[in-house]
């Protein structure tokens with residue numbers, strides 16, 4: 092079978108990790124890379140053995156030798172770059188969050204649907220073996236009806252400063268979109284869309300969430316979620332059912348160990364990651380591309396739309412607004428009544 096030819100645009104921190112993992116996945120190659128900085132593109136291409144280096148994203152999007160594009164730029168660029176890549180006839184794996192808000196995600200999905208091209212949000216945790224083990228235990232009914240999820244994601248990013256992508260509003264700063272998306276994903280994946288959300292945040296002077304807590308209420312369950320850029324912590328996740336519990340060890344979103352506790356007995360499963368763990372989402376994108384599937388059944392377009400709507404709702408409650416939100420229709424409907 093012909094190798095799938097990948098392109099990467101936005102050659103920063105995550106792009107380096109992704110490119111290293113891409114080299115571990117069979118049947119695909121890094122064909123081209125593009126950066127706003129020509130030297131960065133050249134050096135990246137050399138290090139990761141890409142055939143071509145572009146200093147213009149659109150040249151990569153129109154390169155007939157590229158099949159799939161990985162968008163690794165800052166959140167506010169995701170929608171525009173994805174739409175341009177799709178317009179160039181490329182399938183797209185775009186970093187999380189897929190868009191700044193649900194209006195952007197709707198546009199991206201609509202473009203992929205019209206063009207009949209692959210689009211997936213790079214929510215890599217969904218494809219990791221430890222997450223699949225947790226899903227298996229829950230699907231088997233090992234812990235019975237799920238009643239409680241507790242998950243958090245935080246690290247101390249203060250030293251990066253207010254101009255960094257973590258804190259600057261124009262760079263999509265704020266903990267929810269960057270890391271709070273993972274706890275929200277866990278609750279949404281296993282419990283669905285909550286009936287109510289109660290969110291509280293401490294905002295920076297620039298108006299982004301430095302620290303954010305949400306309680307998601309379901310008819311018979313609750314989820315307590317937390318994200319922050321101002322301190323480190325042990326980052327485990329807990330899922331409790333009527334018959335047992337599951338613990339995902341720190342850092343749970345990339346856990347290599349998970350534990351089932353049931354009737355006083357413990358079962359621990361450990362997994363060796365292939366690379367840093369981005370290999371699994373790459374394999375899924377490759378599988379979809381080869382099967383002519385425009386979306387992954389493991390993390391669908393609707394899943395990304397739902398997640399973005401939940402983030403819109405949480406942001407509306409705590410008062411975090413971005414320039415992209417002018418596109419959001421009926422923003423008030425997300426406010427707490």
Ligand SMILES: NC(=O)c1ccc[n+]([C@@H]2O[C@H](COP(=O)([O-])OP(=O)(O)OC[C@H]3O[C@@H](n4cnc5c(N)ncnc54)[C@H](OP(=O)(O)O)[C@@H]3O)[C@@H](O)[C@H]2O)c1
Pocket residue numbers: 100101102103104105106125126127128131163164165166168186187188213215256262268269
């Ligand atoms: N899945 C994960 O584990 C994971 C981990 C970290 C980040 N991420 C996601 O990956 C994305 C990038 O994060 P990162 O940490 O890699 O970011 P980064 O290193 O700060 O920047 C990535 C690229 O974005 C472009 N960029 C940076 N600042 C810009 C600006 N002011 N204006 C326009 N473009 C700018 C640059 O692209 P050029 O090279 O073209 O100049 C840069 O190389 C984020 O959306 C984040 O959510 C995911």
